[in-house]
Amino acid sequence: MLLGSLGCxxxxxxxxxxxxxxxxxxxxxxxxxxxxxxxxxxxxGLSIALVDGQELIWARGFGFADRDRGLQVTENTAFRAGALSQLLTATAVMQLVEQGRLQLDAPLQDSLREFYVRSRFHQDQNAADQAVTLRRLLSHQAGLPTEYLRDRYTTQALGELPGKVSGIWLNNCPGTQTAYSNLGYALLGAAIERSSGLDFERQLQKSLLRPLGMSQSSFLGTSLAQPYRARGYADGLGSADEPLRDLSATGLWSSPRDLSRFVRMLFAQGHYKDRQVLSPASIKEMVRAQNNGNPLDFDCQVGLGWYLSPCGEEWVRPGIRTWQHSAVGSDFQARISVLPEQQLAVIVMSNSGSGEAVARPLVTKVLRMLLQAHGAPGSQKRDSAQPQERVTARRRVPEAADRQHLAGFYATTWGVLRIRDQGQRLFGELAGKRFELLRDEQGWLRAQKKFLGVWLQDLGDLGQVQLDLLNVQGRRVFTARRHGQLLAMGERVDPVPLPDNWLSTVGTYQALNEDAANTAISDISIALEDGFLMIRSLQQGRVTTDYILAPMDNAHAVIAGQGPGLGDTVRRQINGISVLGYSFKRSYTHQYLRF
Structure with missing residues (x-):
């Protein structure tokens, strides 16, 4: 009774x-x-802005921009916008396309002559270079790695990046799959500089930020650069706030109030006050799905800069179009969601990665209330295609043949998913979590875990999705279904014979780069497990993520799988390995160590 009364x-x-x-x-x-x-x-600290058409309904700050200095968040406080930077970068590209200085379907190499790629998907070098177009970069379909790690936290000029990354290996075949890439947007920034004749900050101020009156917005500096910028916090501690190289991908400082001006310009078909900032045709192209022909993207639609579906998150309301983007780091969070037909928008930014737990449900909640203010019914019927997100007595252990079919190793963005048939039950392990897999009443797999075999434990998002293995274009794809949407989670990988020269790489490695202290990966290890060569990132000696390493030839191997962070090429060096610009030197050798 006491617990019940406390709950109520x-x-x-x-x-x-x-x-x-x-x-x-x-x-x-x-x-x-x-x-x-x-x-x-x-x-x-957190800040929010609500937009209805050309009206800023409300903008307000909460909490502290800097706790040590006692500075409170106001409606004008600027936060790191992270990946929301890409919305402005994409807009700047479209402006230059309108001026004839860039061509949307031209290869990046036309703008950045020194840039070229290596590809295991093309026999012809020229074909590989021609496949990396501006359109594919804008829609994350160019096949580039997610990041280029070396010198990421520096003030190195964007214009130097194309030469430094030239010769980088493609992770997947361009135009076949959406795989998020900050590197792609960093290179777009270099293309903007080269075609405009101005550095990225000056060009964006000239063409977009000043015309929109975004006075608190800039791509330069840190939280110490201006008094109105918030300090970031990670795990309750103030972050170091290092400078960023990839300004066009993640460098924007802005406020929800400033970003509301950008949204209102889009609602007005590119017009803001007395200026046509962007053409209606460019806006239409930016919010047109660019990846409809990609089977591996399933129900996630992507435009130029914008995501055009929730991609596994909850719908504001079924049948209502959405444009959205989000950014989550350890010390900042930003999220924007737009209902274009109703001309409603919500923007939330905060100075802690934990703000994502507030912003994600908050944005959906507020948009539903704004729809009511527009006269839409207040109640929302539950999506009948999505079952109740709770454990029911009807879940059952998969049959023996089903367990045998599913058991194996799967490459995912979050690390290796191991599924094992043990004791006539099916168990999975991912990112340090072990759970049982059961079939639900609709025949989908569901993950669950019980404490002492009685009380259900919270598995977060993993416990709320339906899972299964599907065959897609010859690939065995482990899929996740949530809120009526199907998304790729991982790909089945089978062991292959391992050559001796890659077996000899088993051991522990330490990063050699000068900026290694600024990255989460300071050391890596390579080990053998069940016939697979595993590469593991270490932080203070603790494994943070693990991936399957698939040798391609004597000198190169790839991180197995399809999707963000997968497909990176690892190169053998004398007494070490390199990946994405980072070099690692062997620090300890295990003789074919097996786990």
Whole structure:
């Protein structure tokens, strides 16, 4: 009875019923709701902006921009926008396309002559270079690695990057799969510089930021550079806030209020005040799905800069179009979500990665309330295609043939998913979590774990999705289904004979680069496990992620799998290996160490 009464009394108030045009009730609710959520998730500071058409309904800051200095967040406080930078970079590219200085379907090499790629998907070098186009870079379909690690946290000029990364290996075949790439957007920034004749910051200020009156927005500096910038916090501690090289991918500082001006320009078909900033045709192209022909993208639609579907997150309401983008780091978070047909938008930024736990449900909640203010019904029927997200008694252990079919190793962005048939039950292990896999009432796999065999444990998002193995274009793809959307999670990998020269790489390696202290990967290890060569990133001696290393020839191997962070090429060197610009020197050797 006591636990029940605490649960009832501790429940936050439900969102109010909103009448047409009743923004006051939305704002009143958020003034109470946001501080409560910030306290629960330990978010130091947060800012939000609500947009309806050409009207900024509300912009407000909460908490501290810098706790040590006692600076509070205001509506003008700028946060690191991370990947939201790409929305402005894509817009700047389209402006130059309109001016005839860039060509959307031309290869990047036309703008950056020194840049070329290596490819295991093309027999002809020229064909590989021609496949890396601006359109594919803008839609993350160019096949480039997610990052180029070396010198990422420096003030090195963007213009030097194409020469430094020339000869980089493609991770996947361009135009066949969406795989997020900050490197691709960094190179787009270099193309903007080369075609405009100005450095990236000056060009963006000239063509976009100043025309939109985004006075708190810039791609330069750190939180110490301006008094209105928030300091980032990771695990409750102030971050070092290192400078960034890849300005066009992740370098933007901005506020929700400033970004609301960008959104209002899009709602006005590119017009802002007395200036046509972008043509309606360019906006239409940016929000047109660019990846409809990619079977491995399943239900995730991508435009030029924008994501055009929730990609596994909850729909605001089925049937309503959405443009969105988000950025999550250890010390900052930013999220923007737009309902273009209703001309509604919500922008949330915070100075802690834990802010994502606040922002993700908050944005959906607020957009639903804004829809009510537009006259839409307040209640939302549950998506009938998506089952209840809770364990039911109807879940069953997979049959023996089913377990045998599923057991194996799968390459995923989060590391190796191991599925094993043990004791006539099916178990999985991913990112340090071990769980049982059961078939639900609809025949999908569901992950669950019980403490002492009785109480269900929270597996986060993993416990809320439906899973299964599908054959797609000859690949065995482990898929996840949530909120009625199907997404690729990983790919089945079978062991292959390992050549002696790659077996000899088993051991532990230390990073040699001068900026190694600024990256999460300071050491790696290579080990043997069940016939697979595993490469593992280490942090203070602890394994953080592990991937399957698939040798291609005597000198090269790839990180197995398809998708972000997978497909990177690893090169053998004398007494070491290199990957994405980082060199690692052997520090300890194991004689064919097996785990």
């Amino acid at each position: 009394n501790g429940q936050p108030p439900a969102p109010p019923t909103i009448g047409r045009g009743d923004y006051a009730s939305i704002i009143g609710y958020l003034k109470q709701h946001i501080p409560r959520e910030m306290a629960e998730h330990r978010v130091p």
